[in-house]
Amino acid sequence: MEQFDGLCVQGCQRCPNLVESRSRIVNGVGPDDADLLFVGEGPGETEDEQGEPFVGRSGSVLDEALGEAGVLREEVRITNCVRCRPPENRDPTTEELANCRGYLDSEIAAVDPTLVVTLGKVPSEHLLGRSVGITNEAGEIVDARFGDRSQRVLLSVHPAATLYDRSQRATFFETIAEAVDLASLGDGNGGSDGQSRLGEF
Numbered sequence: 001m002e003q004f005d006g007l008c009v010q011g012c013q014r015c016p017n018l019v020e021s022r023s024r025i026v027n028g029v030g031p032d033d034a035d036l037l038f039v040g041e042g043p044g045e046t047e048d049e050q051g052e053p054f055v056g057r058s059g060s061v062l063d064e065a066l067g068e069a070g071v072l073r074e075e076v077r078i079t080n081c082v083r084c085r086p087p088e089n090r091d092p093t094t095e096e097l098a099n100c101r102g103y104l105d106s107e108i109a110a111v112d113p114t115l116v117v118t119l120g121k122v123p124s125e126h127l128l129g130r131s132v133g134i135t136n137e138a139g140e141i142v143d144a145r146f147g148d149r150s151q152r153v154l155l156s157v158h159p160a161a162t163l164y165d166r167s168q169r170a171t172f173f174e175t176i177a178e179a180v181d182l183a184s185l186g187d188g189n190g191g192s193d194g195q196s197r198l199g200e201f
């Protein structure tokens with residue numbers, strides 16, 4: 001039976017194809033009062049195996065960018081538009097995105113972050129409800145309305161883009177540094193000297 005506590009869902013069967021393809025539901029992780037909330041597309045293979053968003057190669061890039069900006073992964077919240085892995089890593093369908101939207105909206109409202117960061121084209125278009133040219137629009141800040149709520153959103157390329165196109169790396173790292181700055185997180189180094197709080201541990 002479906003259960004939802006405002007942040008995490010259990011037992012959801014709304015998307016028949018994803019119920020077939022998933023190993024488990026991958027809920028968001030991180031503090032329930034985080035200032036910074038990242039929204040990705042959906043779980044990939046590693047995330048489906050481990051039950052946590054952004055723990056594969058893309059997650060390593062995100063962790064690295066956060067570290068350079070002086071923030072630990074544990075200080076931010078990370079979630080996805082859909083919480084179940086699509087088969088063959090295809091994009092979630094419009095219907096699947098709609099099925100899961102209520103969970104995402106509730107999570108954003110519950111966390112009430114200073115800033116939402118969309119990681120890639122799919123979450124950007126899903127949250128803004130319009131077409132997005134993410135390569136051109138990365139780094140832009142938008143005031144979006146989710147229901148009766150106004151939310152500041154920063155658009156970012158997907159961290160995986162840096163793996164396949166090295167020119168995207170600077171864009172991604174600059175956007176994450178901007179996000180940390182806007183959310184008033186970090187150690188003030190801004191990544192400029194390569195130092196990070198990760199070095200303290």
Ligand code: SF4
Pocket residue numbers: 009012013014015016018019025082083084096099100
């Ligand atoms: S993607 Fe979301 S709505 Fe669809 S089955 Fe998974 S948890 Fe439910």
